[in-house]
Amino acid sequence: MKSLLQIRKRYQQSLSGRYTEREIDTIFYALAETFLHQNKTMLKLGLHELREEQDIKSLLFESGLFRLVQGMPYQYVLGNTEFFGCKILVNPNVLIPRPETEELVEWILQNIENKNQEINIIDLCSGSGCIAVALAKNLPNAQITGLEINEKAIATALTNAEINQVKINFIQDDLLNLQHDFDQKFDIIVSNPPYIQEFEKADMNENVLHFEPQEALFVPNDNPLIFYQKIIDFSQKYLKKSEKIYAEINQKLGKETMELFSHYFKNTMLKKDISGNERIIKAEELRV
Secondary structure, eight states: OOOHHHHHHHHHHHHTTTSOHHHHHHHHHHHHHHHHTOOHHHHHHTTTOOOHHHHHHHHHHHHHHHHHHTTOOHHHHHTEEEETTEEEEOOTTSOOOOHHHHHHHHHHHHTOSOTTSOEEEEEESOTTSHHHHHHHHHOTTEEEEEEESOHHHHHHHHHHHHHTTOOOEEEEOOGGGOOOOOSSOEEEEEEOOOOEEGGGGGGSOHHHHHHSOGGGTEEOTTOTTHHHHHHHHHHHHHEEEEEEEEEEOOGGGHHHHHHHHHHHEEEEEEEEOTTSOEEEEEEEEEOO
16 A cells, blocks of 8 residues: 555656656646545645555556656646636647647737627637637637537537536638638637647657647648638638737747738737747738
């Protein structure tokens, strides 16, 4: 029978080459809270206790540790993460939400003065639905649609909407070859599309390359702005003339992305993320 202290030491020993001691503790307690249904404070108080249920749950810790040693992101082992105050389920069918995407959501909300107004929003390449869910939680009268190509990702997104008690209309379709016709125009188009060029794989972490869905990350080297062009094409048909697009972008292609949007929109703006990288673009008022 193992105590939590023993299990924690095993995590520290096994993961020391992959994470810092502080990161390992964060991961360990996140898993412990989920596996044992107790908060972190209570778990720390009981580190030396030997309890039958801990021994039963030790198999979960061993399974989790095995996957972590293989390089699986801890959010996938845990099965969820937090995004903009929302619990978001994640699995290898969807990307793990990043902090810079929270900044995208925050920028949208900062630009909406009346959070109770009726507003139509579509989230293109919705993935886990984290952006749509976060917006729905903060805009109670918004009608929000999510477009996503992957059927399994949509299943995850629907669950995320349900557990966060918001209503979102998810549609399965391919933005690059759109078949669906919409019977409305939107006030806001938001998207975090694939934007990493294939050659950038060489600089990326193994856990991203081996576990996160490649189709949600990468674009061809010879056409890296393919999704942004399709977002613009979509906007010409379905965005209200004076309204806005917000999109996360590749920081290495800020100038090129800005030039592309400026050709179609009167007003464009790049915003730096907390790390100082050009990560988000806003475009508004379509040119005639």
